[in-house]
Amino acid sequence: MDPTWEQAWHAALYGPEGFYRRPEGPAGHFATSAQGAAAELFAGALLELARREGLTTVVDVACGRGELLSALAAQADPSIRLVGVDVVPRPDDLPARVEWVVSPGGADLPDLGSPTAALILAHEWLDVVPCPIAEVDDEGVLRVVHVAPDGSESLGDPLTGPNRDWCDRWWPGPGSPGDRVEVGRARDVAFEDLVRRTGSGLVVAVDYGHVLGDRPPAGSLVGFVDGSVCTPVPDGGCDLTAHVAMDSLRPDRLLTQREALRELGVDGARPPLDLARSDPAGYLAALSRASQAAALTSGGPGGFLWALRRVG
Ligand SMILES: C[S@@+](CC[C@H](N)C(=O)[O-])C[C@H]1O[C@@H](n2cnc3c(N)ncnc32)[C@H](O)[C@@H]1O
Secondary structure (H helix, E strand, O other): OOOEHHHHHHHHHHOOOOHHHOOOOHHHOOOOOOOOOOHHHHHHHHHHHHHHHOOOEEEEEOOOOOHHHHHHHHHOOOOOEEEEEEOOOOOOOOOOOEEEEEOOEOOEOOOOOOOOOEEEEEEOOHHHOOOOEEEEOOOOOEEEEEEOOOOOEEEEEEOOHHHHHHHHHHOOOOOOOOOEEEOOHHHHHHHHHHHHOOOOEEEEEEEOEEOOOOOOOOOOOEEEEOOEEEOOOOOOOOEEEOOEEOHHHOOOEEEEHHHHHHHOOOOOOOOOOHHHHHOHHHHHHHHHHHHHHHHHHOHHHHHOEEEEEEEO
16 A cells, blocks of 8 residues: 555655755745745844843754854854754855754654753744644545555545544544545644753744634645645655644644734834935835835734743
């Protein structure tokens, strides 16, 4: 029988020829808040969060090629330690102060040295942590979905055990034939593992997500390549991503990115026109900040969910 989606997904992204081992990295295929045009403002907001919480190390888990860390290095006081974690060796062009740890990938994490007073960010990590996919068959039984290298699917055994328990608790009632569940237990376990590897501080997972009562009945698994959504095919030729059940991570706080950034002082208000006359350069800088803020707090990115867990 073909592998389960969880197995095929892992091999496609993190196997020897996996999508995320390609030299261009994620930024070669899509922009995110952490490496797009607004990364500078995003980095500033994270440093403000670290300052308010008294945190002196920032670890960016699943950091791509370290784009956000470069933005952090440009703004952070030299006393702030910066660490990147991803599946490839340290990129050559990172600022010298940025440390780097190579990770196995997916749900597996490396030894992070149990950092203390640390802000641990996982931005768009959990959506690429492979999870089982289950589908309701014609008799109403929830079965594990298997997938061939060309993307064609078949239904296997009924979903049982802790993954079934997870569905009963966190994704109840997929009832009609064809309804699907992306079983988030794998993400919960990965998040707990990250928390366990943190000596003290704040762990923040930021992702596309949903909460109980708002799960997508048909699931959300898609492929992504060269800036476009594509059919999810586990052949290493595209990203494979599914939204995250953020409430089952059991965060201390769960808020939208819009709310989180507003709390941190990110404001998309345009500067007063008077400033254009009195201080043209200042006006242009403020305008650029306002447009970065709008990019982070409106539309899709504004609706991203931040799951915060305090450690120690
Ligand atoms: C969607 S990209 C996000 C990159 C970056 N955080 C951003 O928002 O632009 C997902 C990244 O997660 C990385 N990744 C997946 N599993 C990982 C793991 N266990 N440890 C470290 N990085 C991981 C991938 O290699 C990839 O670079």
